[in-house]
Amino acid sequence: MTHDQPLLVVRDLTKYFPIKRGVFGNISGQVRAVDGVSFDVAAGETLALVGESGCGKSTTGRAVLRLVEPTSGSVYFEGDDLLALGAGDLRRVRRKMQIVFQDPFSSLNPRMSIGAIVREGLTIHRLAEGSAADARVRQLLEEVGLRPEYATRYPHEFSGGQRQRVGIARALSVEPRFIVCDEPVSALDVSVQAQVVNLLQDLQRDRGLAYLFIAHDLSVVEHIADRVAVMYLGHIVEHAPVDALFSTPTMPYTQALLSAVPAPDPGVKRERILLAGDVPSPANPPSGCVFHPRCQHPARDAACAAIVPPLEEKAPGHWAACIKQTPTAVSWEAQRAAGGASPPEFYIPRAALHRSLDTSHSSPASE
Amino acid sequence: MPAIGVRHRLLRDRRVWIGLGVLAFMAVAALTAPLIAPYKPDAQLDIVQLAGQAPSSAHWLGTDPFGRDVLSRMLFGSRVSLTIALAAVAMAMTFGTLVGVIAGYFGGPVDSVLMRLVDAAFSIPPLLYIIVVAALWGDVGIVALTLLIASVAWFGVSRLVRAKALTVRDADFVMAARALGMSSWRIVTRHVLPNVVGPAIVTSTLAIGNVILLEAGLSYLGIGVRPPQASWGSIIQDGAERMSDQWWLTLFPGLAILVTAFACNALGDALRDALDPRQLQPLRDDDTPLITA
Numbered sequence: 001m002t003h004d005q006p007l008l009v010v011r012d013l014t015k016y017f018p019i020k021r022g023v024f025g026n027i028s029g030q031v032r033a034v035d036g037v038s039f040d041v042a043a044g045e046t047l048a049l050v051g052e053s054g055c056g057k058s059t060t061g062r063a064v065l066r067l068v069e070p071t072s073g074s075v076y077f078e079g080d081d082l083l084a085l086g087a088g089d090l091r092r093v094r095r096k097m098q099i100v101f102q103d104p105f106s107s108l109n110p111r112m113s114i115g116a117i118v119r120e121g122l123t124i125h126r127l128a129e130g131s132a133a134d135a136r137v138r139q140l141l142e143e144v145g146l147r148p149e150y151a152t153r154y155p156h157e158f159s160g161g162q163r164q165r166v167g168i169a170r171a172l173s174v175e176p177r178f179i180v181c182d183e184p185v186s187a188l189d190v191s192v193q194a195q196v197v198n199l200l201q202d203l204q205r206d207r208g209l210a211y212l213f214i215a216h217d218l219s220v221v222e223h224i225a226d227r228v229a230v231m232y233l234g235h236i237v238e239h240a241p242v243d244a245l246f247s248t249p250t251m252p253y254t255q256a257l258l259s260a261v262p263a264p265d266p267g268v269k270r271e272r273i274l275l276a277g278d279v280p281s282p283a284n285p286p287s288g289c290v291f292h293p294r295c296q297h298p299a300r301d302a303a304c305a306a307i308v309p310p311l312e313e314k315a316p317g318h319w320a321a322c323i324k325q326t327p328t329a330v331s332w333e334a335q336r337a338a339g340g341a342s343p344p345e346f347y348i349p350r351a352a353l354h355r356s357l358d359t360s361h362s363s364p365a366s367e
Numbered sequence: 368m369p370a371i372g373v374r375h376r377l378l379r380d381r382r383v384w385i386g387l388g389v390l391a392f393m394a395v396a397a398l399t400a401p402l403i404a405p406y407k408p409d410a411q412l413d414i415v416q417l418a419g420q421a422p423s424s425a426h427w428l429g430t431d432p433f434g435r436d437v438l439s440r441m442l443f444g445s446r447v448s449l450t451i452a453l454a455a456v457a458m459a460m461t462f463g464t465l466v467g468v469i470a471g472y473f474g475g476p477v478d479s480v481l482m483r484l485v486d487a488a489f490s491i492p493p494l495l496y497i498i499v500v501a502a503l504w505g506d507v508g509i510v511a512l513t514l515l516i517a518s519v520a521w522f523g524v525s526r527l528v529r530a531k532a533l534t535v536r537d538a539d540f541v542m543a544a545r546a547l548g549m550s551s552w553r554i555v556t557r558h559v560l561p562n563v564v565g566p567a568i569v570t571s572t573l574a575i576g577n578v579i580l581l582e583a584g585l586s587y588l589g590i591g592v593r594p595p596q597a598s599w600g601s602i603i604q605d606g607a608e609r610m611s612d613q614w615w616l617t618l619f620p621g622l623a624i625l626v627t628a629f630a631c632n633a634l635g636d637a638l639r640d641a642l643d644p645r646q647l648q649p650l651r652d653d654d655t656p657l658i659t660a
Contacts, residue, residue, distance in 0.1 A: 094547070107543060109538075109562070111642070121547045121548075154644035
């Protein structure tokens with residue numbers, strides 16, 4: 001691998017789940033869980049993937065590891081095309097990419113002691129045997145903040161946060177360079193969340209780990225991420241460095257998500273952007289921009305329902321999929337031909353959000 | 368490490384001692400039947416004087432209408448009944464678990480084919496099926512009878528195990544094992560099997576009573592155990608029509624079946640619990656710092 005190349009490169013990743021009907025299992029439709037997702041993760045970096053439940057973020061994480069088989073697209077890890085690898089080579093590569101799950105109860109086999117759970121990776125990849133493996137297991141448990149003597153205990157004897165630490169130790173056992181963290185703290189109490197997030201950050205610093213951090217809690221994301229990708233209905237709709245995304249969210253959807261983050265100070269007045277309606281079914285996504293039926297952008301028009309917006313760089317490093325936000329490659333002529341009424345223009349975020357509001361403004365921004 | 372824990376937990380369990388005690392008693396009685404039986408099992412005593420006698424000091428469990436000693440017949444019959452019951456159930460449990468795990472874990476077409484076969488097998492009355500096969504087979508001995516009974520007893524186990532394996536397959540720890548690069552075979556043996564043995568053991572031990580009765584029904588129809596050879600089931604079957612006046616013909620072998628089934632259930636429950644680490648007491652609830660630095 002060359003150093004200017006990202007660790008993980010994902011291009012046009014797609015996962016459709018067939019909908020089967022009737023006794024013969026005829027395929028009557030498809031759920032487009034992940035629909036043409038592209039991103040990179042550099043070594044030692046954290047890319048957060050955020051979005052509502054069902055937007056495809058977990059499926060993306062699993063498809064990247066080939067734990068669910070992608071429908072199409074490509075995934076390169078250290079230059080290897082994962083989707084082209086046979087079983088043997090895939091096993092070798094998997095040593096370097098691991099996953100930590102959301103549910104601390106389902107993620108550990110209740111019949112195995114935690115020592116045996118952490119030891120499995122060592123055995124599979126022949127990293128250590130016998131007393132050397134015992135020592136390594138103790139060391140791994142210590143690294144995640146568990147007492148090594150607990151190796152003989154079973155998962156049910158631990159709390160959620162402790163189990164999550166075991167899951168992290170299991171992932172670390174094979175010395176990965178990249179870990180998919182699939183909502184690793186969503187199921188935990190807030191105080192425990194902070195401990196686990198700090199553990200993940202310490203491990204990243206010490207081992208140079210790269211994370212794909214899947215989450216719906218934006219305050220956690222703001223704390224841990226370097227860059228953030230926002231997903232909606234299987235698409236990445238905005239993608240930016242964490243500061244840019246939180247200070248100047250471009251997509252109306254991102255703005256709505258940010259406005260929904262609870263403020264620690266209840267005295268601060270903020271404008272909440274309420275989205276109308278529900279997330280449409282991914283089996284039958286809206287035409288054009290998938291967000292257009294719920295979009296509150298002042299320039300939204302018929303062109304939004306007709307043209308699929310490309311993910312474009314609106315400001316340096318700040319990518320968004322919106323044809324009403326300049327600059328855009330979808331020309332005004334093309335938009336007008338599709339029935340558009342309002343031209344794209346530089347669009348000042350409707351609501352000053354989050355930090356900008358808490359610190360710099362004394363009163364809510366008026367429109 | 369876990370093996371020691373399991374043995375330790377089994378030895379501390381009263382159900383194990385009760386179950387093992389009863390089964391050991393039965394086994395010793397069956398093995399030493401020629402020594403301890405007061406009469407020959409097929410010896411017809413004085414048919415005029417001693418037919419259909421109620422329990423007495425000479426015949427503890429009475430005599431049957433042919434003047435044979437019921438206790439002696441039960442002692443010899445236990446050899447047949449226990450062998451068939453335990454062997455057939457063990458075979459059914461093994462095979463049913465295997466099929467259930469394969470169907471549940473691999474899913475898709477494998478699951479469909481196996482489960483439709485099980486559905487088809489379920490739709491055939493077991494008695495009818497065994498009669499037909501036995502008729503084609505010719506002379507059905509104890510071994511053949513055991514195989515036949517096992518071949519109808521595994522469906523239930525496989526259904527149950529499949530359902531459990533389906534849920535285990537989707538558990539995150541199985542996905543984690545795949546992410547670690549574990550082969551399907553190892554996932555099945557290390558992760559799926561240990562999580563499905565509990566229900567498999569329990570259904571199997573519950574089947575023991577049924578299997579003994581199925582053997583009885585078959586004996587009655589002349590398949591397997593032939594008169595004058597005895598089994599618990601055949602003694603009950605012979606005595607069924609005399610239940611109103613010669614109750615000892617059905618009560619004692621019935622009790623023997625009941626006690627055997629009970630002992631196996633107790634043993635099975637204890638084994639299920641011993642294999643489940645969740646039966647241990649929880650360690651702690653909080654997530655306080657675990658290393659005092």
